Amino acid sequence: MATFFSTIFSSPNPLSSKSILHSNQQQFTVKCNASAAPLPPEVHTFWKWLSDEKVVSSKSPAKPATVPEGLGLVAQKDLGRNEVVLEVPKKFWINPDTVSASEIGNVCNGLKPWISVALFLIREKLREEDEYSPWRNYIDVLPEYTDSTIFWSEEELGEIEGWSFSGTQLLSTTLSVKEYVKNEFLQVQEQVILPNKQLFPFAITLEDFVWAFGILRSRAFSRLRGQNLVLIPLADLINHSPSITTEDGAYEIKGAGLFSRDQIFSLRTPIPVKAGQQVLIQYDLNKSNAELALDYGFIESTPDRNTYTLTLQISDSDPYFDDKLDIAETNGTKAIQYFDITLGRPLPPKMLPYLRLVALGGTDAFLLESIFRNSVWDHLELPVSRDNEEVICQVVRGACQSALSSYRTTIEEDEKLKGGDLDQRVEIAIGIRAGEKMVLQQIDENFKEREMELDEYEYYQERRLRDLGLVGEQGDIIFWEPK
């Protein structure tokens, strides 16, 4: 029955996730996270540079501090909701325009924006200490790595791997991202770095490139007025709080003043903060735990951060491939379609019609005829036939069970491990694989229920007869009886 039906559980485009940081707003206060740990000397130098440049002063509302998340911003006085925390003029931002205006601008023309900014960061990091560049003040406060999975060792990645070839989706996404970064590096090395030795007189390695990628992924702001990839020194010290659950208005780009054409980046606190407490924002409510782990190196315990991407496909060996593809595309889906399924949420609305379409065949194939083209999707929104519905249940359940059996541990075993004193990366790995398994179990349960209700559904033929007035209240067929 399942010949024309193929499910693949795999990761979607690894680089498709949306913006990197986002804003929020909330009423309550976050507990004090600031610690008394001393500030590294490079942070003092960074602050002095910004003071000399008049970006900050002793009266600034917030200052860098050492916090559990690394560096962070701590309020110097009580701050009300929406109060400005800091403002950074455009001159201090790093974006593709900064690179274009720099010494490497000419050789970076035409590169992908992130690659030109990455080369800029690496060059500033590796250039001789005595060759003064103001950017050194910023580069020196950037971390060498984060807990993003792109920085994990093979052994650490093993924690998110299943027994068989098919580990977690995060594992395959991480490996694809690393492969992507490596290919981009090899290309830029050959085309830009090696032919321009005078601009890059030091060895640049893949590790340097992965570092720059990790920095951009975890700290660059995007989807801002006219700015799709921009590093804002100082503002990028802001950490994330899971308890802040809205994203509105925490930062914006605005005019520097009434008579100025300059732009300024302004960061506001979404919630009231007491002096000495850390100022925090919500980075992105729409990111799954896998995306948070890949981009920033942390996850949340919020259930709906757990997702699983189910990949469904119209097989190209399906005899009805062309008709099915036409119907799929007319209704906003594709030959290979990804469905993000979230813990505790209903299935995506187009998933069941798409599944029914993929499984359509046998005596139901008449629905693929062109006279039905305008109405077929409406029919697919409801069960088509018992056979069709049974196939989708069997195939989805089979795929879930096979994916579940490929993990090394059970949900119960993961839950037990979670209580222990764990390394941050191990904790992320356990959280991710437990989350994926819970979503797979939820999908399996959902289709198990459907399977048990197969005899209760009304299918296309009954609906059709009812519409024609040929089925009575109790589902009995009304025959025409000659008088």
Ligand SMILES: C[S@@+](CC[C@H](N)C(=O)[O-])C[C@H]1O[C@@H](n2cnc3c(N)ncnc32)[C@H](O)[C@@H]1O
């Ligand atoms: C925009 S930077 C914030 C500044 C950063 N803490 C630092 O030391 O430079 C984002 C990074 O901060 C850390 N971070 C931010 N919020 C966090 C959180 N709630 N839990 C753990 N780490 C966090 C992660 O390493 C993340 O990649």
